[in-house]
Each structure stands twice: as structure tokens, then as C-alpha cells.
Amino acid sequence: MILIEDLTSFVVSLLIGIIGLNLVFFLFVLWRRLTRQRFFKEKDSAKARFRPVVENLLSGKLTVEQAIVVLSRGTSEAEKDAIWSLLSGFYVEGRQKCTLVLYGLGRVEEWSREAFGRKRTAELLDMIKNNRPYTPPAKDILGPRALNKLKMKSVPKALAVDNLAQLTPEWAFVFCAEGLLDPGMEVRVMAMRGLGKTKLRPALPHLFREMERCIMEKSDLSLRGVKTALIEFGIDDLVSYTPYLTHANPRFRFFVVDSAREICNRAAIGGVLNKNDFSPEFCEAVLGHSAVDSFSDVRARAASIVKHFRDKRAVETLRNLLADENEFVRLHAVRACADRYYVELIPEVTKLMKDPKWRVRESAAKALAEIGGGLSDLYSEFITTSDLYESEQIAEQIQRGGLMPHIIAELHEGGESRNRAFAVCQKFAVLGKSSLLSMILSAPELGDDVRVQIIQALSIAPSAPFRTALQSVMKQNPSQVLAQAASTALKARAAQSAGGTA
Amino acid sequence: MHTFILHLFDYCNAVILLYFIVTNFVYMVLMLICLYTVTLHSKFASRTAVAEYLDSPVTPPVALLVPAFNEQDAVISTVVSLMQLNYPEKEIIVIDDGSTDRTLPNLIEHFQLLPMDFIYRPTLGCKSPEAFYYSHRYPELLVISKQNGGKSDALNCGINMSRSPYFCTVDADTVIERDALVRLMAPVINSNVNTIVSGGVVRIANGCTLENGELKNIDLPKTWIERCQIVEYIRTFMFGRPGWNSLNATFIASGAFCLLHRESAIGAGGFSTDTVTEDIDIIASLHEYMRKKKWDYRMVFTTDPVCWTEAPDSIKTLAPQRRRWQMGLVQTVMKHNKMIMSPRYGLLGMLGMPFHAYVEAIGCLVEAMGTILIPFSFLVGAMPVTLFLLIMGLAVGYGTLFSLGSVLLEEATLRRYPKARHLMILVWYAIIENFGYRQMITFIRAQGVVRYFLGVRTWEQVAHRGITRLTTVKQG
Numbered sequence: 001m002i003l004i005e006d007l008t009s010f011v012v013s014l015l016i017g018i019i020g021l022n023l024v025f026f027l028f029v030l031w032r033r034l035t036r037q038r039f040f041k042e043k044d045s046a047k048a049r050f051r052p053v054v055e056n057l058l059s060g061k062l063t064v065e066q067a068i069v070v071l072s073r074g075t076s077e078a079e080k081d082a083i084w085s086l087l088s089g090f091y092v093e094g095r096q097k098c099t100l101v102l103y104g105l106g107r108v109e110e111w112s113r114e115a116f117g118r119k120r121t122a123e124l125l126d127m128i129k130n131n132r133p134y135t136p137p138a139k140d141i142l143g144p145r146a147l148n149k150l151k152m153k154s155v156p157k158a159l160a161v162d163n164l165a166q167l168t169p170e171w172a173f174v175f176c177a178e179g180l181l182d183p184g185m186e187v188r189v190m191a192m193r194g195l196g197k198t199k200l201r202p203a204l205p206h207l208f209r210e211m212e213r214c215i216m217e218k219s220d221l222s223l224r225g226v227k228t229a230l231i232e233f234g235i236d237d238l239v240s241y242t243p244y245l246t247h248a249n250p251r252f253r254f255f256v257v258d259s260a261r262e263i264c265n266r267a268a269i270g271g272v273l274n275k276n277d278f279s280p281e282f283c284e285a286v287l288g289h290s291a292v293d294s295f296s297d298v299r300a301r302a303a304s305i306v307k308h309f310r311d312k313r314a315v316e317t318l319r320n321l322l323a324d325e326n327e328f329v330r331l332h333a334v335r336a337c338a339d340r341y342y343v344e345l346i347p348e349v350t351k352l353m354k355d356p357k358w359r360v361r362e363s364a365a366k367a368l369a370e371i372g373g374g375l376s377d378l379y380s381e382f383i384t385t386s387d388l389y390e391s392e393q394i395a396e397q398i399q400r401g402g403l404m405p406h407i408i409a410e411l412h413e414g415g416e417s418r419n420r421a422f423a424v425c426q427k428f429a430v431l432g433k434s435s436l437l438s439m440i441l442s443a444p445e446l447g448d449d450v451r452v453q454i455i456q457a458l459s460i461a462p463s464a465p466f467r468t469a470l471q472s473v474m475k476q477n478p479s480q481v482l483a484q485a486a487s488t489a490l491k492a493r494a495a496q497s498a499g500g501t502a
Numbered sequence: 503m504h505t506f507i508l509h510l511f512d513y514c515n516a517v518i519l520l521y522f523i524v525t526n527f528v529y530m531v532l533m534l535i536c537l538y539t540v541t542l543h544s545k546f547a548s549r550t551a552v553a554e555y556l557d558s559p560v561t562p563p564v565a566l567l568v569p570a571f572n573e574q575d576a577v578i579s580t581v582v583s584l585m586q587l588n589y590p591e592k593e594i595i596v597i598d599d600g601s602t603d604r605t606l607p608n609l610i611e612h613f614q615l616l617p618m619d620f621i622y623r624p625t626l627g628c629k630s631p632e633a634f635y636y637s638h639r640y641p642e643l644l645v646i647s648k649q650n651g652g653k654s655d656a657l658n659c660g661i662n663m664s665r666s667p668y669f670c671t672v673d674a675d676t677v678i679e680r681d682a683l684v685r686l687m688a689p690v691i692n693s694n695v696n697t698i699v700s701g702g703v704v705r706i707a708n709g710c711t712l713e714n715g716e717l718k719n720i721d722l723p724k725t726w727i728e729r730c731q732i733v734e735y736i737r738t739f740m741f742g743r744p745g746w747n748s749l750n751a752t753f754i755a756s757g758a759f760c761l762l763h764r765e766s767a768i769g770a771g772g773f774s775t776d777t778v779t780e781d782i783d784i785i786a787s788l789h790e791y792m793r794k795k796k797w798d799y800r801m802v803f804t805t806d807p808v809c810w811t812e813a814p815d816s817i818k819t820l821a822p823q824r825r826r827w828q829m830g831l832v833q834t835v836m837k838h839n840k841m842i843m844s845p846r847y848g849l850l851g852m853l854g855m856p857f858h859a860y861v862e863a864i865g866c867l868v869e870a871m872g873t874i875l876i877p878f879s880f881l882v883g884a885m886p887v888t889l890f891l892l893i894m895g896l897a898v899g900y901g902t903l904f905s906l907g908s909v910l911l912e913e914a915t916l917r918r919y920p921k922a923r924h925l926m927i928l929v930w931y932a933i934i935e936n937f938g939y940r941q942m943i944t945f946i947r948a949q950g951v952v953r954y955f956l957g958v959r960t961w962e963q964v965a966h967r968g969i970t971r972l973t974t975v976k977q978g
Contacts, residue, residue, distance in 0.1 A: 220694055265559065
């Protein structure tokens with residue numbers, strides 16, 4: 001057996017090695033802290049020095065050539081970094097000028113060489129300068145794929161591609177399209193993101209090809225990542241999506257429709273859309289193909305696009321989708337109807353309050369509340385339905401959606417709406433969901449008339465929170481009417497408890 | 503008799519030596535892997551499009567589940583910090599697990615919550631909620647009040663009420679950095695397979711300044727026990743977990759801040775109440791469930807999302823915590839022992855699980871034995887002084903190496919400790935924690951293992967001082 005004492009010399013050398021390594025680590029930590037401090041100090045000073053140059057360039061006081069001459073004095077890493085952060089900071093205003101300055105400073109070439117090698121860089125820059133369309137390399141010039149997949153190689157390349165992606169869109173497109181061919185996952189992630197950011201239509205085929213790879217072949221990129229890049233495009237670019245809406249692969253169609261849906265929703269934040277905001281080809285493809293697609297997920301997502309069209313055909317399409325056999329299609333269709341324009345679909349939405357799937361019921365309740373005119377239908381449905389699931393769903397929507405103040409306000413009013421509000425309160429009591437109303441009842445700022453009505457409504461099925469609320473009312477020195485109502489309710493509750501015990 | 507004892511010592515020493523070699527070899531490999539991957543990841547993550555994810559509809563909604571039991575001092579600042587998180591769509595669900603202090607009233611008063619009767623769909627088994635509290639002022643916040651059933655029970659209740667495809671478990675004494683959640687989600691967004699777990703780094707908040715639920719000034723605590731824990735946490739989170747993650751063998755994700763895929767967690771049966779470390783158990787259950795279903799999945803651990811939590815500031819509070827962790831680890835490896843050396847689980851089954859079972863879980867017994875036996879051998883004259891010193895030197899040298907290595911990684915990547923003084927203190931504690939602190943922790947862990955084998959299954963209650971007392975709190 002090997003004993004510890006036989007290993008003395010080995011242990012000694014190991015110990016020396018470890019102490020040495022500890023020392024190296026310690027010195028590295030110190031060196032790192034000191035050099036970083038120096039780096040940032042130098043960078044801050046360089047930024048202060050070069051900021052006026054960049055400002056003058058952007059305001060036109062300096063030409064690109066003059067700026068290049070001045071900025072080329074920044075040669076250290078910190079200075080280069082400072083210049084880059086200044087140029088990328090001002091970027092939206094003077095992207096073209098900044099790109100030319102970076103090119104003049106040799107940074108573009110430097111990054112491109114890091115990412116694609118010397119030979120390919122020359123070819124890519126030639127394409128850019130001569131305004132020729134991007135052409136992929138004739139053969140793999142990147143060397144062994146396995147080696148290029150290593151993080152050690154791909155991360156620096158990815159950072160270079162990320163820098164290149166921030167140039168003017170036409171330049172960025174060329175570099176990002178090239179980056180998408182790299183075997184390294186990190187490089188491709190940056191390239192894909194950059195392609196999306198260019199918002200140039202020629203980038204779309206590259207992104208859709210990447211989506212195809214993710215779905216139908218093997219890819220290390222995520223579908224969410226491709227989708228993120230695709231939804232960078234605007235509503236005007238949707239016409240370029242049209243050919244892909246009829247792709248043979250159903251999952252592919254689904255992701256295309258889903259991306260289009262996100263673009264529409266984003267555009268709708270800036271203002272209400274209608275059919276005229278879309279190209280006729282796109283509208284036709286969505287209504288004629290996607291909305292009647294054999295794959296239910298495509299139909300479901302198409303509903304969210306159709307809602308933006310706001311015309312007769314859209315109403316009819318949504319009506320059909322509301323009656324779809326698939327629950328997700330109904331779910332998305334009912335969500336799409338949560339819009340005042342679709343008032344005429346209220347009967348169909350109300351019907352979905354009885355849907356066997358709770359998510360559909362929930363969305364139907366929300367839609368009715370959001371349609372506006374649907375609120376009275378929502379209350380009426382709540383009062384009249386004998387379906388427990390439906391009742392619970394509407395009760396949840398009234399509470400979560402903040403509709404209770406509206407009901408309380410209706411109790412103030414006279415006539416029909418008051419009777420309806422009273423019935424709603426009664427229904428809450430019957431369902432055993434009177435916590436919120438009981439809480440409201442305890443609030444002294446509420447008028448006596450309303451409080452009496454709440455007491456009367458909740459007395460139909462008194463709950464523990466209701467009794468606590470009544471006791472709280474009695475302690476508040478109430479008016480005679482209120483005190484009488486509370487005391488009657490308390491007595492009834494006591495009698496009921498006694499009866500129950502007997 | 504004398505010869506027999508000497509032989510016994512030799513055998514024991516051989517076992518200890520073997521344990522020492524295996525442990526340090528594995529840690530060395532993990533450290534080398536991490537020096538490579540963590541540094542590169544950090545560079546790549548610095549370009550993570552946080553702003554894009556925040557603006558993107560592709561970023562999935564997340565439910566933040568905060569189980570709280572007697573957390574009256576910490577829960578408000580935790581919820582405020584969660585509300586301030588940069589994330590496009592989140593729901594915050596606080597589950598008051600039958601607190602006997604003012605946890606629930608404090609929440610109701612601070613956030614002006616109203617009692618509401620919501621629909622409860624019990625997908626996972628747990629004690630039913632007694633009340634729901636909600637306010638339209640804070641529509642993302644929901645407070646559930648339920649009978650005490652333990653942390654797992656509370657988390658299951660939260661999962662039942664959550665609506666998002668992902669949920670993130672957050673301890674009630676935890677403060678999360680503003681971008682941490684979106685950074686935790688980044689690997690999910692960028693993954694080509696279903697990423698069912700994403701874990702981040704947990705740091706110790708003791709000594710820091712908290713302002714409006716956000717960590718404003720990072721400083722080190724005053725006591726040696728807290729400082730040693732800081733070094734220990736850095737070691738765990740900078741090269742322990744990322745190392746296993748690089749080998750695709752993630753087995754532990756801290757429940758203080760962990761993102762999980764809701765449907766997968768439900769499929770795996772949710773959080774189990776039969777172990778005292780539900781966060782370790784659910785990871786193992788998820789591995790089993792996903793492999794059984796033969797679904798592609800991924801569990802990731804990344805070093806850029808950071809949260810800050812309260813750490814025990816005395817041995818009295820540290821010991822029960824560590825005993826519980828150790829007992830929970832043993833419970834989990836025993837419960838999922840079929841994963842050990844099972845090729846079905848890949849590197850996790852062939853390397854990760856055996857290491858966690860024999861080194862991390864019960865190895866502390868060997869370590870404790872070595873801590874006693876080696877000085878004892880020397881004292882009774884069974885070991886020459888030079889050899890004794892060499893072995894001690896080696897143990898300290900390795901211990902320091904791993905701690906210094908992690909401080910180095912911290913400096914190269916996160917750099918959360920801004921002052922040079924902090925760095926020097928960390929380096930100093932990376933050395934001195936080997937003289938007393940580590941041995942103490944070894945004995946506490948061994949106690950946890952012994953308690954497991956004695957059949958103790960209860961959770962030792964630790965009185966929390968609360969993050970607000972261990973940090974400086976400023977309200978704006």
C-alpha cells in the first residue's frame with residue numbers, strides 16, 4: 001500500500017506548486033484591479049478630449065476627413081474604446097458619418113478581420129464600397145468548423161460582429177449576413193440580432209432561412225432569437241412576409257404569423273390600425289390562408305392580425321374563429337374581440353362565457369368588460385346564468401378588473417341600473433365571494449343608502465367577513481337607518497346560526 | 503494492539519488521502535473549466551441585449567413567487583425591490599404561510615390591499631388558501647394567505663395561482679438587482695431547446711446599504727463569520743455551480759433566486775415536502791421527469807444575474823442553516839439515488855450525482871474524521887512532524903487556491919465589490935477561512951448527516967434578523 005509518508009517529496013512539490021499558483025492568482029487580482037483603474041481613468045480623459053471633435057463632426061463643423069485626422073491620435077486601447085463609445089453614442093443622428101470615421105480609423109477593417117479573416121474582409125469591403133449585393137463566400141474560408149465553434153474563438157468574433165452591426169444599415173447588413181454563416185453560435189446570435197436591427201428588407205430572406213433551419217433542420221440558435229430579429233421590422237415590411245405565410249411547414253407558418261402579429265401589435269400602440277395600413281397582398285394572405293389554415297395555431301395567431309383590419313370581412317372572419325373547434329383559436333379570437341369596433345360580436349363572445357375551457361371563459365369576461373358596451377351584458381350574464389364556472393369567472397373579472405366601484409356607483413343611481421347592481425351584489429353573496437363587498441361596507445365614507453343596500457344584498461347568504469363588517473359598522477356610531485339594517489342582518493345571521501346548530 | 507492501531511490509522515489515512523485527492527482533483531477541474539467559460543460568458547453577456555429583451559414581446563412573462571413565514575422585517579423591502587425589477591411582464595405572488603407576526607398586516611397596509619375572492623385551481627397539492635389580497639394600485643401584486651404548510655407547500659400554492667409560463671422563486675429576505683430577472687431569462691430566450699431551469703448568483707447583503715428596495719452601496723459586513731461566508735458564496739457561485747453547468751450536470755440551484763418552467767415543474771410534481779431543501783429536490787425531480795418523458799431540456803446556471811440575501815451573522819444561526827442544507831442534500835441524493843451512476847442521465851448520472859452523493863453529501867464525515875485523525879496521529883506519534891505540516895499545508899494551500907481562484911473570477915467578471923479595500927479583505931479571508939471556519943463548517947455539516955441517519959426529518963427553525971437589520975436601510 002502507498003502510505004502518505006512515502007509521498008513526501010511529491011507532497012512537497014505539490015505544495016510548492018500550489019503556493020506558487022496562489023501567488024500568481026493574488027498578483028493577477030492586484031494587477032487586474034490596478035490596470036482597470038488606469039484604463040477607466042484614461043478612457044474618461046480621452047472621452048472628455050474627443051467629445052467636442054465628435055460633436056463638431058455631427059454638427060457639420062468638421063468634415064469626416066478632418067475628424068479622422070484628429071481622432072487617429074487616440075491610439076491606446078482606452079482611447080480607442082472612448083472613441084468607439086462616443087461614436088456609437090451619437091449614432092442615431094449621424095450613423096453614416098460615424099461609420100465613415102470608424103472606417104477611416106481602420107476600426108471597421110480591424111473588426112472585420114477579427115471576425116472573418118483578412119481575405120474575406122477585403123472581399124466584403126469591396127462589396128460595400130462598390131455597392132454590389134452581398135454574395136456568400138464560394139467555399140468555407142473560416143477554417144475547421146470544430147475549432148471555430150470553441151468559445152475562445154467565437155466570443156471575440158461575436159463581439160467584433162456586434163460592433164460591425166452598429167454601423168450604417170447597408171454596411172451592417174453585409175457583415176451580419178456573413179456572420180450568420182459562422183459555425184460559432186455566439187457569432188450567429190450577434191449577426192442575427194444585427195440583421196434585425198438593420199430593418200432592411202434584403203435581410204428578411206436570411207432570417208427566414210435561419211427560421212427554417214431552426215424548425216426543420218438542426219440549429220443552435222433559438223426560435224425566440226430569430227423571432228426577436230424578425231419583429232424589428234415595421235408594418236410596411238409585412239408585404240415581404242406574404243410568401244412565407246403559405247410555406248409547406250405548419251410550424252414555420254405559425255412562427256411567421258406570430259411574428260407578423262407582434263409587428264401589428266407593436267404598430268397598434270402608436271395608433272389604431274385599419275385595413276389601409278396593410279398591403280392588399282398581406283391582407284388577402286392572412287384572411288384567405290392563415291385564418292383558415294389547417295394548423296390550428298396558425299388560425300389562432302391569425303385572429304390577432306385580423307382584428308387590426310377592422311372591416312366587414314374581419315368581423316366575419318373573427319365570428320368564424322370564435323366558433324372554431326380548437327380552444328386556442330377561440331381563446332385568441334375572443335382576445336382579439338376586446339375592442340369597441342367589434343361590438344356586433346358581443347353575442348358570440350357572451351356565448352363563450354360558457355366555454356368548457358376556463359382560459360376562454362376568462363378571456364371572454366375580459367373582452368366583454370373591455371368592449372365597453374359589453375359591461376351591461378357582462379352583469380346581466382352574471383345575474384342570470386346558472387353555470388357556476390361562468391359565474392365565478394365573471395366574479396373574478398369584476399374584482400380583478402376594478403369594476404366594483406362601477407357597481408357601487410350604480411347603487412347610487414336609481415332605476416334599472418340600481419336594481420342590476422343590487423342583483424350583482426346578491427350574486428356575489430350567493431357565490432360566497434363577499435370579502436370585497438364586506439370590506440367596502442366597512443368604509444364609513446360610503447353613503448348610508450348604499451351601505452344599507454349592500455347589507456340587504458349580502459344578507460341573502462351571510463358570510464364570516466360580512467358579519468365582521470356588520471360589527472364594524474355598529475361600532476362606527478351609524479345613523480338610525482344603517483344601524484337598523486345592520487342590527488336586522490346581525491339578528492338574522494344569529495337566528496340562522498342558531499337554526500343551523502339546532 | 504499497538505500495531506493494530508497503527509494499521510487502522512494507515513487505513514483511515516488512506517481513505518482520507520483518497521477523498522482529498524478526488525475532491526481536490528474535481529474542484530481543480532471545475533475551477534479550470536470556470537476560468538475559461540465564466541470569463542468568456544461574462545464578455546459575451548456584457549453585450550446581452552437587456553434593453554431589447556425588456557422591449558420585446560418575445561420575452562416570456564414570469565411569476566415571482568415569494569413564500570413568507572414570519573418575515574415582517576424583510577418582506578416589504580423584498581416586494582418593493584421586485585416591483586422595481588426591469589421586466590416587461592411579471593406577476594408578484596407573495597404567499598404568507600400562516601405567519602404569526604405582522605407579515606400579512608404589513609403587506610396589506612403598505613400596499614393598500616383589499617380582500618378578494620379569486621378562483622383557485624389546485625393543480626399541485628397544498629394547503630388551500632384562506633384569503634387573497636389585491637389592489638388595483640399594484641396590479642402585478644397578489645398576496646395569498648394560507649395555513650402554515652412549509653416552504654414547499656407555499657411555493658406549490660403560488661404555482662397554482664400563477665399564470666405565467668415561467669416562475670421564479672425568491673426568498674422573502676432577498677433583494678434582486680434590477681436587470682437580474684431579464685438576465686436570468688436571457689438563456690431561456692436564447693436557447694434552442696426548452697430551458698426548464700435558470701439559476702443565478704446569490705450574494706450576501708449583510709453590510710450593504712438598501713435604499714427603496716434597491717442595493718445602493720455595497721460594503722462588507724463587520725464580523726468574521728459573515729466575511730467568511732462571503733468568500734464561501736463567491737466560491738460556490740463562481741466556480742462550483744457554473745462548473746457543473748458547463749458539464750451539463752446541474753444538480754443544485756439556489757431557491758433564493760431560481761427560474762423554472764411552470765409546466766415542467768407541475769409535471770415533475772412541484773415542490774416536494776419530504777425533503778428540507780425543496781430547491782435541490784425539484785432539480786433532481788425535473789431531471790427524472792424530463793428523462794422519463796424523453797424530452798429535450800436544458801438547465802443553465804449563469805453568473806451575470808445577481809441577487810443579494812441575508813446571511814447568518816452568528817454561529818448560533820449559521821449552524822442550524824448549514825445542518826439543514828446538509829441534511830436536505832443527503833435526503834435528496836438518497837431519494838433520487840437511482841440517478842447515481844446511471845448512464846441515462848449522462849454526465850450528471852456518471853459524474854455529478856456520484857460526486858454530490860459521496861463527496862458533497864456524505865464526504866463531510868471523512869473530512870471531519872481527517873480533521874480529527876490527522877492531528878491525533880501526529881500527537882500520538884504515528885505521523886512525523888514534517889509530514890503533518892506538509893499535509894496541513896496542502897489542505898490550506900488547496901483551500902486558499904479555490905477561494906482565491908473564485909475571488910479572481912469575481913474580479914474578472916462581476917466586480918461587485920468596488921473598493922480596493924474590499925478586494926484585499928476578500929483575499930485575506932480566502933486565506934484565513936482555512937484556519938477554523940472551514941473545520942467548523944465541516945463538523946456542522948457532519949452533524950447534519952448524522953441527524954439524517956438518526957432519522958431526524960424536521961427543519962430547525964432559525965430566527966431571522968431580517969435583511970433590513972443586517973443592512974443599512976434608507977427610504978427615499
